[in-house]
Amino acid sequence: MSATSTNTKMTDTDALMAQTERLFQRKRMVAFGVPALILAYLVYVFFAFDVPGLMQRASAENARALVADTYSYKVHVTRDNRDGAVEVAIEGERKGEYPEGEGPEWVELGRDTVIDLGGGHVVIFGPETISYDVPGYGVIRATPSRSQGVMQEFPEGDLPEWINASKNRLAITTEAGRLSVTRNRAEVFRYFTGWELFFFTLDSPYHGMSVGQVLGRAFNGEAGEIWDDFWHNEMWRHSDVMWAIFETILMAFLGTMGAAIVALPIAFMAAKNFAPLKTVRFGFRRLFDFLRGVDALIWTIILTRAFGLGPLTGALAILLTDTGSFGKLFSEALENVDEKQIEGVQSTGAKPVQRYRFGVLPQVTPVLLSQVLYYLESNTRSATIIGAITGGGIGLLLTQAIITQKDWEEVTYYIVLIVLMVIFMDWVSGMLRRRLIQSDDAGH
Amino acid sequence: MADVTQSGGAPRLSDMQATYMAQVSKRRLYSGITLLVFILLMVSGFRLAEERNGGSFIGGLDNFFDYPGEVVAEAVEKAGELPAHFVTFFPALLETVNIAAVSTLVGALAAVVLSLLSTRGLARFPRLVPVFRRIMDITRAVPEIVIALILIFVLGGGPVPAMIAIAFHTAGALGKLFSEVNENASLKPLEGLESVGATWSQRMMLGVVPQVAPNWLSYALMRFEINIRASAILGFVGAGGLGYELKNAISWGQGRYDEAAAMFLMLFATIILFDQLSSHFRDRLVHGRKVEMHR
Numbered sequence: 001m002s003a004t005s006t007n008t009k010m011t012d013t014d015a016l017m018a019q020t021e022r023l024f025q026r027k028r029m030v031a032f033g034v035p036a037l038i039l040a041y042l043v044y045v046f047f048a049f050d051v052p053g054l055m056q057r058a059s060a061e062n063a064r065a066l067v068a069d070t071y072s073y074k075v076h077v078t079r080d081n082r083d084g085a086v087e088v089a090i091e092g093e094r095k096g097e098y099p100e101g102e103g104p105e106w107v108e109l110g111r112d113t114v115i116d117l118g119g120g121h122v123v124i125f126g127p128e129t130i131s132y133d134v135p136g137y138g139v140i141r142a143t144p145s146r147s148q149g150v151m152q153e154f155p156e157g158d159l160p161e162w163i164n165a166s167k168n169r170l171a172i173t174t175e176a177g178r179l180s181v182t183r184n185r186a187e188v189f190r191y192f193t194g195w196e197l198f199f200f201t202l203d204s205p206y207h208g209m210s211v212g213q214v215l216g217r218a219f220n221g222e223a224g225e226i227w228d229d230f231w232h233n234e235m236w237r238h239s240d241v242m243w244a245i246f247e248t249i250l251m252a253f254l255g256t257m258g259a260a261i262v263a264l265p266i267a268f269m270a271a272k273n274f275a276p277l278k279t280v281r282f283g284f285r286r287l288f289d290f291l292r293g294v295d296a297l298i299w300t301i302i303l304t305r306a307f308g309l310g311p312l313t314g315a316l317a318i319l320l321t322d323t324g325s326f327g328k329l330f331s332e333a334l335e336n337v338d339e340k341q342i343e344g345v346q347s348t349g350a351k352p353v354q355r356y357r358f359g360v361l362p363q364v365t366p367v368l369l370s371q372v373l374y375y376l377e378s379n380t381r382s383a384t385i386i387g388a389i390t391g392g393g394i395g396l397l398l399t400q401a402i403i404t405q406k407d408w409e410e411v412t413y414y415i416v417l418i419v420l421m422v423i424f425m426d427w428v429s430g431m432l433r434r435r436l437i438q439s440d441d442a443g444h
Numbered sequence: 445m446a447d448v449t450q451s452g453g454a455p456r457l458s459d460m461q462a463t464y465m466a467q468v469s470k471r472r473l474y475s476g477i478t479l480l481v482f483i484l485l486m487v488s489g490f491r492l493a494e495e496r497n498g499g500s501f502i503g504g505l506d507n508f509f510d511y512p513g514e515v516v517a518e519a520v521e522k523a524g525e526l527p528a529h530f531v532t533f534f535p536a537l538l539e540t541v542n543i544a545a546v547s548t549l550v551g552a553l554a555a556v557v558l559s560l561l562s563t564r565g566l567a568r569f570p571r572l573v574p575v576f577r578r579i580m581d582i583t584r585a586v587p588e589i590v591i592a593l594i595l596i597f598v599l600g601g602g603p604v605p606a607m608i609a610i611a612f613h614t615a616g617a618l619g620k621l622f623s624e625v626n627e628n629a630s631l632k633p634l635e636g637l638e639s640v641g642a643t644w645s646q647r648m649m650l651g652v653v654p655q656v657a658p659n660w661l662s663y664a665l666m667r668f669e670i671n672i673r674a675s676a677i678l679g680f681v682g683a684g685g686l687g688y689e690l691k692n693a694i695s696w697g698q699g700r701y702d703e704a705a706a707m708f709l710m711l712f713a714t715i716i717l718f719d720q721l722s723s724h725f726r727d728r729l730v731h732g733r734k735v736e737m738h739r
Contacts, residue, residue, distance in 0.1 A: 308498020
């Protein structure tokens with residue numbers, strides 16, 4: 001190829017020039033072509049996924065409610081217009097109801113119920129008429145009656161847009177809260193920042209105490225009761241949630257370790273240097289491909305039919321899928337072992353089992369352990385998803401909370417716990433990986 | 445050991461041997477205890493999981509093949525309709541693959557930026573390296589299902605929530621792998637580029653990307669493989685694609701098992717196909733680089 005005579009030198013340079021030109025052209029094609037292809041693909045997907053339609057369907061209201069609910073809660077003050085009974089309940093839930101005749105300090109119960117929404121906004125439930133004093137606007141009066149719907153009186157002028165009035169219903173939304181009046185009931189919402197009753201519910205004697213007071217009580221021998229009230233908080237169900245987290249980790253642990261235990265002996269049958277029979281090797285490799293290819297989703301469906309809903313089913317689904325993954329990874333690791341060590345062990349008169357134990361395993365353990373631990377962390381995430389399908393662990397709690405579409409603060413709580421759980425497992429697996437592999441290196 | 449030292453200074457070998465044997469037996473004891481604890485954990489874990497389960501392990505083993513058997517039997521009975529089902533569900537399959545592809549693409553692009561910003565020596569803002577690392581840790585830790593379910597509530601069902609959810613997780617997962625690759629990149633081309641006044645983005649594009657692109661691509665392909673599975677499973681919880689169709693078919697129960705079987709087959713074939721494709725191209729990427737290095 002290279003120039004040997006001076007005559008061919010010119011043409012060689014020309015050829016080189018042409019080659020460079022072509023190279024540059026190709027580079028240019030790639031430099032513009034690849035981004036253009038990606039862009040074209042994204043445009044295609046934009047329409048294939050119907051993004052314009054999605055933007056119309058997207059509910060900004062849902063998003064707002066979701067975001068607001070994650071960091072705030074509301075207290076409902078409800079009057080039944082038929083018998084005049086007034087109830088105060090946090091989030092309107094039975095579990096958050098104040099005992100009859102009691103309420104927070106901003107609600108004054110009596111013949112007239114006076115609700116101070118703060119900032120000068122005051123709602124009064126009179127015997128007949130409900131009035132809302134909005135600062136800077138005036139007093140709005142509404143009188144529900146059986147026959148004529150809700151009779152309403154407004155200050156002079158046009159109705160502002162934060163008032164929604166019709167014959168049978170009045171709804172007022174201000175920055176301080178909400179009032180809605182129908183024929184059957186009148187309801188006021190006041191919003192507060194934070195997660196309500198996170199530590200103690202209203203029926204606990206420790207509700208409303210400061211941290212110092214609770215600590216003081218704890219040192220005076222009430223620690224057990226305090227813990228009990230917190231742990232069995234009906235609103236947040238801390239004990240159930242912790243159990244669910246544990247169940248998710250359990251699924252990941254059993255699935256990963258079980259898969260490793262099953263895959264290790266089989267991996268020998270799929271490794272070139274341990275299974276001389278080609279058909280055996282081929283068979284086991286296809287088995288691994290099959291287990292991996294069927295995928296956790298299909299295994300979950302099949303296993304749910306056989307074993308019912310629960311954590312065991314989830315663990316088995318992870319076990320089956322990962323037996324395939326581990327089988328492949330382990331057999332590759334086994335193919336890379338150094339024969340010399342095995343020969344050395346053999347020369348001392350070791351039996352086959354001993355040869356595997358002292359010649360092979362020490363070589364592959366670091367690789368295998370690091371892969372198993374890596375999978376343990378990633379399976380914690382899978383177990384969350386599989387749990388949502390098989391009905392076990394935190395995945396189930398999360399889907400249930402999302403389906404009810406109102407307890408977004410609980411959803412946030414679960415998400416925070418899930419993220420912490422995964423980060424924790426990541427940390428544990430990283431630490432074990434470093435420690436086990438290092439000590440193993442030193443040991444051999 | 446005390447005996448050995450008392451018997452005089454001469455038998456050093458037996459002294460050493462005794463120490464060695466003591467260490468070995470201690471080591472064996474520790475390994476034995478570790479193994480025992482591990483076995484106990486596994487056994488008690490399985491029993492606990494079984495206790496909390498709807499059905500028992502032994503009872504389940506008996507009818508393990510019942511459901512696959514029914515599905516296969518019905519599929520064989522209606523074998524003639526399978527090709528028609530393949531055609532019917534092909535758009536759903538395409539959607540599942542598209543979700544995986546777009547999310548891998550978007551996630552990988554985000555991962556490139558995040559990884560460059562969080563590698564020491566390359567970062568645009570060296571002080572913010574820990575911040576970007578924590579961001580990646582958090583995006584990596586959020587399971588796809590969490591974001592998918594929330595977005596389904598806000599945006600309604602369909603492929604986009606799944607796509608965003610998977611892309612989010614991919615950005616963190618790939619970002620970590622990419623930044624490990626970046627750490628091995630040579631800084632010399634960067635210095636050269638800097639000396640001629642190249643901006644940060646030019647230095648990255650011309651100095652770092654050519655060095656690390658093959659490894660990036662290889663990791664992205666591996667992620668694509670994982671994301672196909674993720675996209676199928678998210679469909680099952682309401683995010684469109686083949687998973688969604690599969691859920692409908694199996695909740696109908698008997699009578700539509702032929703459709704379920706068709707979808708099982710399609711999913712299986714797709715996963716195997718992309719598995720093989722990705723490992724083939726990854727091999728070539730790594731192999732190709734080796735050839736260049738020889739030159």
